[in-house]
Each structure stands twice: as C-alpha cells, then as structure tokens.
Amino acid sequence: xxxxxxxxxxxxxxxxxxxxxxxxxxxxxxxxxxxxxxxxxxxxxxxxxxxxxxxxxxxxxxxxxxxxxxxxxxxxxxxxxxxxxxxxxxxxxxxxxxxxxxxxxxxxxxxxxxxxxxxxxxxxxxxxxxxxxxxxxxxxxxxxxxxxxxxxxxxxxxxxxxxxxxxxxxxxxxxxxxxxxxxxxxxxxxxxxxxxxxxxxxxxxxxxxxxxxxxxxxxxxxxxxxxxxxx
Numbered sequence: 171x172x173x174x175x176x177x178x179x180x181x182x183x184x185x186x187x188x189x190x191x192x193x194x195x196x197x198x199x200x201x202x203x204x205x206x207x208x209x210x211x212x213x214x215x216x217x218x219x220x221x222x223x224x225x226x227x228x229x230x231x232x233x234x235x236x237x238x239x240x241x242x243x244x245x246x247x248x249x250x251x252x253x254x255x256x257x258x259x260x261x262x263x264x265x266x267x268x269x270x271x272x273x274x275x276x277x278x279x280x281x282x283x284x285x286x287x288x289x290x291x292x293x294x295x296x297x298x299x300x301x302x303x304x305x306x307x308x309x310x311x312x313x314x315x316x317x318x319x320x321x322x323x324x325x326x327x328x329x330x331x332x333x334x335x336x337x338x339x340x341x342x343x344x345x346x347x348x349x350x351x352x353x354x355x356x357x358x359x360x361x362x363x364x365x366x367x368x369x370x371x372x373x374x375x376x377x378x379x380x381x382x383x384x385x386x387x388x389x390x391x392x393x394x395x396x397x398x399x400x401x
Contacts, residue, residue, distance in 0.1 A: 173265075174265050174332070175263060175264065175265030175266045175332070175333040176263065176264055176265065176330060176331060176332045176333060177261050177262070177263055177279070177327065177328075177329055177330065177331045177333065178238050178262050178263060178264045178329065178330075179203050179238075179254060179255065179261075179262035179329055180203065180204055180205075180208065180215075180260065180261065180262075180327065180328060180329040180331075181201035181202060181203045181204065181254060181255035181259065181260055181262065182201055182202065182204060182208065182215050182216070182217040182218035182260065183198050183199070183200050183201035183202055183217075183218060183219070183255075184198060184217070184218070184219040185197060185198045185219055185220065186198075186200060188200065188295060188298055188299065189298065190294075190295075190298040191298075195295065195298070196222075197222075197295050197298075198218065198219045198220045198226070198227075198258075199258040199295045199296070199298075199299050200255075200258075200299070201218070201254070201255040201258060201259070201260065202254070202255070203254045203255065203329070204217070204329070205328075205329055206328065207280075207326050207327070207328040208326070208327060208328065209324065209325075209326055210232070210233065210279075210280070210282045210284075210321060210324055210325060210326070210327050211232075211321065211324045212229050212232060212321050212324060213227065213228065213229060213232055214227060214232045214233060214260070214321075215233070215260055215327075218260060226293075229320055229321070230287045230288070230318065230320050230372040230373065230374070231287065231288075231318040231320075231372075232284075232318070232319060232320055232321045233260045233261055233284060233318065233319040233321070234257075234258060234259045234260050234261070234290060234316060234318060235259055235260070235261045235263055235266070235290075235316050235317050235318065235319060236255075236257040236259035236261070236262055236263070236290070236316035237262075237263055237264075237266055237267045237268075237314075237316065238262050238263060238264050239264070239267055240267075240314045241256070243312075243314065244256070244314075247308070248300060248302060248305075252300075256299075256300070257292075257296065257309075257316060258295070258296065258299070259316060261279075261319075263333065265333075266333065268289070268313055268314065268315065268316075268317070268344065268345040268346040268349065269344055269345075269346040270344070271286055271317060271344065271345045272286060272338055272339070272342035272343060272344050272345070273286055273287070273288065273339075273342065273343050273344075273345070273348060273365070273368045273370055273371050274286060274338070274339035274342060274368050274369065274370035274371075275335060275337070275338055275339075275342070276322065276335075276336045276337040276338075277319070277333050277334065277335055277336060278333070278334045278336050279325075279327055279331055279332075279333050279334075280325055280326050280327035280328065280331045281324075281325025281326045281327070282321060282323055282324055282325030282326070282327055283321075283322040283323035283325070283336065284319035284320065284321055284322060285319060285320050285321075285322050285370055286317055286318070286319060286345070286370065287317075287318050287319065287320045287370060287371070287372040288317065288318055288348070288371060288372040288374070288375045289315045289316070289317050289318075289345045289348050289349050289352070290315045290316040290317055290318060291310075291315070291352075292305075292306045292309045292310065292315065293306065294306060296309065310349075310353045311353070313346055313349040313350070313353075315345070315349055317345045318372070320370075320372075339368060339369070339370065341364060341367060341368070342368075343361075343364055343365055343368055347361065348365060348375070351365060351379075352375070352378070356382060357382070359383065362379045362382060362383055363383070365379055366379055366380065366383075
C-alpha cells in the first residue's frame with residue numbers, strides 16, 4: 171500500500187429512483203460528496219444506504235472504494251467528463267490501486283480500522299447510471315473495479331484522511347489477482363486455493379470459489395471413472 175494514500179473525496183447517498191431503460195430502479199448508487207466528518211460504523215457511513223441489501227451493503231461491503239487514478243481512463247473511454255463518485259463509491263482514493271491493495275489488508279483511516287474483503291463486482295446499475303450498456307463488462311475486463319472494506323473498529327472519517335496500512339496477511343493476494351481469477355482464469359485451481367486461504371475473503375466470493383473447486387473435483391472424478399470403465 172503506497173505511503174501517503176488518502177481519501178480524496180468522501181461521498182454518501184440514500185436509495186432513490188435510478189433511470190433504467192424505460193423505467194426506474196431503486197438504488198443508492200448516486201452519491202454526493204460531503205466535506206464534514208462522518209461516522210463509519212459496521213454497516214457503513216452515516217447518511218449512506220443501499221436499496222438491494224441482498225447484493226449491496228452489509229458488514230462485508232460497508233465501504234465501497236474506487237481509485238481517483240482511474241477517472242482519466244474512463245473519461246477518455248466514455249468520451250465525457252465524469253461527476254463526483256461516478257462509480258457509486260464512498261471513498262474516492264488517491265495512492266491506492268488494485269495491484270497495490272490485498273485481500274485482508276487492515277487499514278487505519280481516521281478513527282476507524284477497516285479490512286479489505288473483496289473486489290467490487292459492478293452490476294447493471296453502473297451501466298444504467300452512465301447510459302452505457304457495456305460499462306459493467308468493461309469494468310470487469312479491465313480489472314479497474316475498486317474494492318470493499320469491512321469495518322473492524324468504527325470511528326470518524328472525513329475527506330483528506332490518510333490511509334495507513336496496519337497489517338497485511340501472509341500469502342496476501344492482490345485485488346488485481348482476485349479479479350483475474352474471478353473474471354478471466356476461472357479454472358486456475360492453485361490461485362483459487364490461495365484466495366480461499368485468506369480468512370478475510372468475503373463469504374460470497376468464498377462460496378463462488380468453493381463451488382468452482384467442487385465442480386473441478388467432480389470433473390476429475392468423472393474422468394477417472396471413465397478411465398476405469400474403459401480399462
């Protein structure tokens with residue numbers, strides 16, 4: 171984690187109608203920057219909320235983080251300037267990117283202590299927000315996803331707050347590597363096992379990878395059975 175990393179922008183928003191196709195969907199995607207101190211609790215920041223709690227928010231996704239360094243790329247690719255918290259993030263950071271952040275990193279931010287739980291998996295609401303149907307896929311393909319923090323110790327935070335790495339787990343796996351395995355090299359069993367060895371990995375990602383390993387083992391067993399039958 172790069173020395174001097176900080177929150178450039180702190181943003182929150184409550185669920186509201188988001189235009190989608192010919193209708194709207196409820197979403198907390200649209201967030202507004204704030205320049206005052208906010209309390210960061212186990213479920214997230216004061217004044218922030220999610221419409222679909224099955225897939226968004228909760229203790230393992232208390233804070234959505236996105237790198238300010240990615241904004242120039244997306245501005246050029248989309249061909250237009252992007253507004254504040256354009257990726258629905260709570261923390262827009264400077265000095266942190268997917269290759270430098272690891273699952274299980276424990277970070278001090280203001281009076282709070284947070285832990286990286288998983289990469290962010292963009293849903294269709296990102297595409298809806300920017301009126302670009304391919305944007306969700308583009309984010310996955312590029313690996314410029316951002317990530318989530320869970321909150322280990324609640325505390326006060328504000329824009330400008332420094333982020334200090336307190337602890338990195340043994341055998342740490344970067345967000346970049348986790349994205350590679352999730353979206354590209356889905357059958358990379360050694361990499362999956364390295365991810366599953368990380369206690370901090372979120373339950374949802376853990377379940378996905380365990381299912382893949384299970385399928386791999388079932389395929390192996392079927393091949394062995396077929397070989398035995400032919401002999």
